[in-house]
Amino acid sequence: MEMEKPYVIGIDMGGTNTAFGIVDTRGNVIVKGSIKTDNLDIDDYISQLRTECGKLIDSVGGIDKIKGIGAGCPNGNYYTGNIEYAPNLPWKGIVPFAKMLSEAFGLPTAITNDANAAAVGEMTYGVARGMKNFIMITLGTGVGSGIVIDGKIVYGHDGFAGELGHVNIMRNGRMCGCGRLGCLEAYTSATGVARSAHEILDMSETPSSLRNIPVETITSKDVYDAAMAGDEVAKEIFNYTGKLLGEAFSDFVAFSAPEAIVLFGGLAKAGDLILKPIVENMEKNLLTVWKGKVKVLFSTLKDADAAVLGASALAWEL
């Protein structure tokens, strides 16, 4: 890292909002901002991003202080720099996003998907610092993953590797957002947890504070709040979610022998409620050679900054 260029820009693009910040070598987000993602055509979006980031750039001493830009984008492809067929963005088809950013800023730019960005962030600034082999699992609206082998993110032959949210855990199971049946994401994303709540409440008569909420509107946050207050049904929902995650993790371990699986996102906030069933069921299903050897850890990156940090970390390698 050259001292003359002590900063990088991290951009975290979501379907609704885009957050960005300028990050130093130690992983401090020095200044940050955000713009809306939706309702903008791509040229207007880029120009707004340039204007708003420009103010931050000026505040840290100008563009000469910036090494490059890293962006985490839905369906962002590291190899091509394109965003390809992202279902939740206003721009359809293939968007040459890295090229557009690079031209607008005059800086080298790398993009990847959000989960890979989170893995790079964790490896650069977080709990996976120093680890050469780990798997990042992001538990949010969807379930994403970033696989690190020998210190490198696995991108695969086309840049899309690591879609562990869409491994099949239940033949002919629930419909997933990807159009297939039985994906891990359909069970362990925020909406997946809400669907489990729906099913588990339906199957029993056990009293639960969740029964006071119209069943169609129950969210994973409601389940979390109820579980934290000691609600037995809510705890059962977490046990079920953790069991499915733990079983899936035992398969993931068989693929790349990670030293740890790192969890990030809303569900990770449930602490032991989710960790205990995960570890128990992972251990139960692991091949003997890996029993007791693979850690399950929570991300240590600050929530609000994690995605921006993760994306920014890509830019150090440019």
Ligand SMILES: [Zn+2]
């Ligand atoms: Zn799927």
